[in-house]
Structure formats: structure tokens, C-alpha cells
Amino acid sequence: LYDSLREDIVAIHDDERADAWMDALNGGDPIDARSADLAAYVARASGLLDRIRAATKLPRCTFAPTGEDDVVHIPSVMPFLQASDLLRLSARVRVAEGDVAGAASDVSSAFVLSDHLVETPSLLTLMMATVLRSRAIDELAHVLSAPRIASGDVDGLRLPAAPLAGEFGRALRMEEAFMLSVVGRALASDGLGITGGFGDPWTGIDDGFFLVLLSRAEGR
Numbered sequence: 001l002y003d004s005l006r007e008d009i010v011a012i013h014d015d016e017r018a019d020a021w022m023d024a025l026n027g028g029d030p031i032d033a034r035s036a037d038l039a040a041y042v043a044r045a046s047g048l049l050d051r052i053r054a055a056t057k058l059p060r061c062t063f064a065p066t067g068e069d070d071v072v073h074i075p076s077v078m079p080f081l082q083a084s085d086l087l088r089l090s091a092r093v094r095v096a097e098g099d100v101a102g103a104a105s106d107v108s109s110a111f112v113l114s115d116h117l118v119e120t121p122s123l124l125t126l127m128m129a130t131v132l133r134s135r136a137i138d139e140l141a142h143v144l145s146a147p148r149i150a151s152g153d154v155d156g157l158r159l160p161a162a163p164l165a166g167e168f169g170r171a172l173r174m175e176e177a178f179m180l181s182v183v184g185r186a187l188a189s190d191g192l193g194i195t196g197g198f199g200d201p202w203t204g205i206d207d208g209f210f211l212v213l214l215s216r217a218e219g220r
Contacts, residue, residue: 033096061116100153110136
């Protein structure tokens with residue numbers, strides 16, 4: 001579901017008319033959530049937002065191999081960031097329209113984006129998941145400060161079950177396993193030799209391989 005959203009997310013997020021809203025949203029600056037232009041932008045993205053919300057309602061997320069090999073590829077993280085931006089803009093508009101429950105639902109979806117992304121363990125997905133969760137927390141604070149909020153408005157709010165710090169060891173183990181796999185495939189390949197010297201295959205593997213192994217000590 002997330003892969004199928006990628007092109008549409010990029011297209012609507014990269015609309016130049018949205019730049020000011022995105023910059024304000026991510027910079028903590030005020031946004032005129034009652035702007036007719038902003039409401040029109042969110043309305044134009046409504047179909048895409050519904051597809052994002054549908055994906056976040058699923059309990060798990062797996063990015064399976066897409067090619068002939070059995071390598072698990074790290075998902076593209078930028079569409080998750082852009083989907084989060086759209087959900088948070090929608091939450092702003094919903095609060096302005098008095099739909100606090102809808103805004104809380106969008107914030108819940110933003111939290112789930114983070115959880116789904118980190119299910120594919122890597123340092124990259126963990127770092128982006130941390131950004132997504134941090135921004136969702138900021139948006140939650142905005143929703144909870146709505147002038148007309150009732151207890152029932154947040155009944156459906158879904159918060160993360162555990163801190164992301166617990167994912168660090170898992171991400172590091174997967175990075176190490178991936179690099180070991182790269183080295184193993186290279187050694188087993190008839191078309192690639194592991195030799196010393198600048199600019200050869202081993203040099204490209206060497207930096208990443210030992211960086212990951214040395215990180216183990218830093219993570220303890």
C-alpha cells in the first residue's frame with residue numbers, strides 16, 4: 001500500500017503552493033488553518049489522505065523483496081515523511097473546522113507511520129521513524145490545545161506502545177547482518193574479487209562493514 005502511494009505523495013507534496021505551509025508546519029511557525037487555499041489543498045489531497053489512513057489502520061507493515069533475489073530492501077523513507085506532513089496539515093485544518101476527533105485520528109495515523117516504518121529494521125528507518133514520531137508529538141500538542149475539545153474527541157487516539165530507543169539494537173543487528181551478507185555474496189561471486197587497494201570492490205565494502213561493527217561498541 002505504501003509503495004503504491006509513492007508517486008502521488010511526491011506529486012502533491014511538491015506542489016509549490018504548499019511550500020509555505022510545509023515550512024511553517026516543520027518550523028513551528030503559525031499557520032492560518034482557516035485559509036481557503038489551505039482547505040482547498042487538503043481537499044485536493046483527500047483521496048490520497050484516505051489511502052494513507054487506510055494503510056495506517058493495518059496492524060503490521062512488511063517491505064518484501066521485489067526482485068529475483070532474496071535481499072530485503074530498505075524502504076524509501078521520504079514518502080513516509082511527506083505522508084506525515086499531509087496528515088499533520090489535515091489535522092490543522094480539522095482543528096480549525098472544529099473536527100477535533102478527526103484531527104486526533106490524523107495524529108494517530110502519523111504515529112502509526114513511524115511504527116510501520118521501523119518494522120523494517122535499519123539505522124535509516126529508525127532515524128526517520130524518530131523524526132516522524134517527534135513531529136506527531138508536536139501535532140498532538142496542537143490538537144490537545146484546541147479551544148473546544150471534549151473527552152470523547154480523543155477516545156480513538158492511538159499512541160505508540162513503546163519508545164523507539166528499544167529498536168536500536170535490532171536496527172544495528174540488521175545493519176551488521178546486511179553488511180555480512182554483502183561480503184558473503186561478494187566472496188561467493190565468480191565475477192567479483194575481494195582485493196586490497198583504492199577504488200576496488202573491497203574498498204566500497206570496507207568502510208560500511210567496519211563502521212557497523214564498530215557501532216556495536218558505541219551502542220552498548
